[in-house]
Amino acid sequence: xxxxxxxxxxxxxxxxxxxxxxxxxxxxxxxxxxxxxxxxxxxxxxxxxxxxxxxxxxxxxxxxxxxxxxxxxxxxxxxxxxxxxxxxxxxxxxxxxxxxxxxxxxxxxxxxxxxxxxxxxxxxxxxxxxxxxxxxxxxxxxxxxxxxxxxxxxxxxxxxxxxxxxxxxxxxxxxxxxxxxxxxxxxxxxxxxxxxxxxxxxxxxxxxxxxxxxxxxxxxxxxxxxxxxxxxxxxxxxxxxxxxxxxxxxxxxxxxxxxxxxxxxxxxxxxxxxxxxxxxxxxxxxxxxxxxxxxxxxxxxxxxxxxxxxxxxxxxxx
Ligand SMILES: NC(=O)c1ccc[n+]([C@@H]2O[C@H](COP(=O)([O-])OP(=O)(O)OC[C@H]3O[C@@H](n4cnc5c(N)ncnc54)[C@H](OP(=O)(O)O)[C@@H]3O)[C@@H](O)[C@H]2O)c1
Numbered sequence: 331x332x333x334x335x336x337x338x339x340x341x342x343x344x345x346x347x348x349x350x351x352x353x354x355x356x357x358x359x360x361x362x363x364x365x366x367x368x369x370x371x372x373x374x375x376x377x378x379x380x381x382x383x384x385x386x387x388x389x390x391x392x393x394x395x396x397x398x399x400x401x402x403x404x405x406x407x408x409x410x411x412x413x414x415x416x417x418x419x420x421x422x423x424x425x426x427x428x429x430x431x432x433x434x435x436x437x438x439x440x441x442x443x444x445x446x447x448x449x450x451x452x453x454x455x456x457x458x459x460x461x462x463x464x465x466x467x468x469x470x471x472x473x474x475x476x477x478x479x480x481x482x483x484x485x486x487x488x489x490x491x492x493x494x495x496x497x498x499x500x501x502x503x504x505x506x507x508x509x510x511x512x513x514x515x516x517x518x519x520x521x522x523x524x525x526x527x528x529x530x531x532x533x534x535x536x537x538x539x540x541x542x543x544x545x546x547x548x549x550x551x552x553x554x555x556x557x558x559x560x561x562x563x564x565x566x567x568x569x570x571x572x573x574x575x576x577x578x579x580x581x582x583x584x585x586x587x588x589x590x591x592x593x594x595x596x597x598x599x600x601x602x603x604x605x606x607x608x609x610x611x612x613x614x615x616x617x618x619x620x621x622x623x624x625x626x627x628x629x630x631x632x633x634x635x636x637x638x639x640x641x642x643x644x645x646x647x648x
Contacts, residue, residue: 331349331350331351331352331435331436331437332347332348332349332350332435332436332624333347333348333349333350333396333432333434333435333436334346334347334348334396334397334398334434334435334627334628335348335350335394335395335396336377336395336396336397339376339377339378339379339380339383340377340378341378342377342628342631342632342635343628344377345377345397345434345627345628345631347625350435352437353437353439354407354409355407355408355409355412355439356409356410356439357409357410357411358409358410358411358412358441358442358443359408359409359412359439359440359441359442360405360406360407360408360409360412360415360421360439360440360442360445361405361406361407361408361437361438361439362401362403362404362405362406362421362437362438362439362440362445363403363404363405363406363436363437364401364402364403364433364435364436364437364438364458364647365402365403365404365454365455365457365458365646365647366401366402366403366454366455366456366457366458366459366644366645366646366647367398367400367401367433367434367458367459367627367644367645367647368399368400368401368458368459368460368461368462368463368491368642368643368644368645369398369400369459369627369630369631369633369634369643369644369645370399370400370462370463370491370634371491371634372386372399372462373397373398373399373631373634374631374634374635376397377397377631383395386427386428386429386430387428387429387430388428388429392430395430396430396432396433396434396435397430397431397432397433397434398431398432398433398434398435399424399425399426399427399431399433399461399462400422400423400424400425400431400433400458400459400460400461400462401422401423401425401431401433401438401440401458401461402420402421402422402448402454402455402457402458402460403420403421403422403438403454403458404418404419404420404421405417405418405419405421406437412442414442415442415445415447419447420447420448420450420454420457421440421445421446421447421448422445422446422448422452422457422458422460422461422602423440423444423445423446423461423597423599423602424444424461424462424465424595424597424598424602425438425440425441425444425445425597426440426441426444426597427462427595427596427597428594428596434627436624436647441597442599443597443598443599444597444598444599445599445602446599446602446603446606447606448606449606449609449610451609451610452606452609452610452616454646455618455621455644455646456616456618456642456644457616458644458645458646459491459616459618459642459643459644460495460605460609460616460642461602462491462595463490463491463492463494463495463642464495464602464605464614464616465595465598465601465602465605466492466495466571466593466595467492467493467495467496467498467499468495468499468601468604468605469593469595469601470492470496470546470569470571470591470593471496471499471500471503471546471569472499472503473601474567474569474591474593475544475546475567475569475591476567477499477500477503477505477543477544478503478504478505479503479504479505480504480505480506481505481506481543481544482505482506482508482541482542482543482544483500483505483506483507483508483542483543483544483545483546484508484509484510484535484539484542484544484545484546484558484561485497485500485507485508485509485510485524485545485546485548486510486530486535486545486546486547486548486549486554486558487510487511487548487549488509488510488511488515488519488522488524488527489509489511489512489515489518489519489640489641490511490548490639490640490641491639491641491642491643492548492571493509493511493546493548494518494519494522494617494641494642495614495616496546496548497509497519497522497523497524498522498523498608498613498614498615499608499614500546501522501523501524502608502613502614505544506525507523507524507525507526508524508525508526508527508528508538508539508542509522509524509526509527509528510527510528510529510530510535511527511529511530512529512530512531513529513531513532515640516529518617518619518640518641522617526538526539534557535557535561536557536560536561539561540561540563541561541563542561542562542563542566543562543563543566543567544562544566544567544568544569545558545559545561545562545566545567545568545569546569546571547568547569547570547571548571550571550572552575552578552579555568555570555572555575555579556579556582558570559579559582559583559586559588560586562586562588564586564587564588565587565588566588566589567588567589567590567591568583568588568589568590568591569590569591569592569593570590570591570592570593571592571593572592573592573593573594574592575592576590576592616641616642617640617641617642618641618642618643618644619639619640619641619642619643620633620639620643620644621643621644621645621646622643622644622645622646623645623646623647623648624645624646624647626645627645630643630644630645
């Protein structure tokens with residue numbers, strides 16, 4: 331199989347394409363022939379930093395690091411005890427999070443508890459780029475945020491991978507949704523059916539909103555999340571995507587009588603199946619804005635690394 335191995339933590343030039351032996355699936359595992367891969371900010375964070383790599387692997391530093399967690403493909407082989415999947419099945423998933431997913435490869439081993447059947451109306455390219463962002467958004471909107479009909483919800487970076495799914499889940503639950511992004515992404519965000527759009531580059535969001543029931547703050551800045559707390563009403567909820575901010579936020583949350591929840595996404599076929607049902611019903615649509623070939627995977631990482639990606643960035647393998 332062809333795989334990108336990470337020679338050492340650092341820049342994108344440290345991703346090296348190489349040929350490796352194709353592994354065999356063990357008990358409870360399947361071998362997937364990859365059709366598409368999603369690129370996420372965590373791929374870049376783990377590539378760049380040995381500390382983040384150690385955080386994801388629980389302090390274990392394997393000799394060979396293959397990045398990537400999102401994948402869609404076709405099952406080629408099944409291991410012992412696998413009954414719900416068979417060769418030829420089209421599947422997708424967020425593999426082995428926390429841990430190394432190893433999806434930057436033309437074949438990958440998946441635990442059956444991390445994958446779901448891909449419905450026919452979900453294209454492979456979109457499927458590969460969906461799991462991590464959609465499952466993070468699900469945990470933010472449903473599991474932790476518990477967003478209810480009629481609640482006023484502010485979603486930051488509504489144009490991003492997580493944000494664009496969070497908007498769709500919150501709308502599906504009947505919330506009144508306000509999304510932020512810069513002006514160039516206004517049409518994209520309005521197409522997701524937000525009730526209000528805020529261009530964060532022309533006015534600060536605090537000038538535009540208050541008395542919010544739930545804020546989903548995707549921004550990697552404690553200062554930004556503290557600003558979000560200031561627009562939430564007493565008794566409201568804050569969901570933030572950098573769980574290590576917990577300590578820095580705790581006294582402010584207490585002072586403001588707001589509940590805070592840090593998201594840490596994990597592999598879950600159960601959650602992915604819930605999302606699959608919404609996609610199948612046409613209620614949620616992954617938005618893929620740029621597609622790269624396997625040879626161009628480092629270029630795809632650069633787009634995500636810029637922090638300016640709109641929707642999802644996918645890598646296709648033919
Ligand atoms: N804890 C977890 O389990 C978990 C899981 C997934 C992701 N995350 C984290 O969540 C964050 C978001 O992930 P993602 O995949 O959604 O990222 P992404 O797709 O790369 O986000 C890019 C988007 O963010 C928007 N943006 C940037 N700064 C903004 C600001 N100040 N206000 C409003 N919008 C802004 C950009 O819009 P403009 O170009 O218009 O500015 C762009 O469309 C990352 O830090 C990621 O590491 C955490």
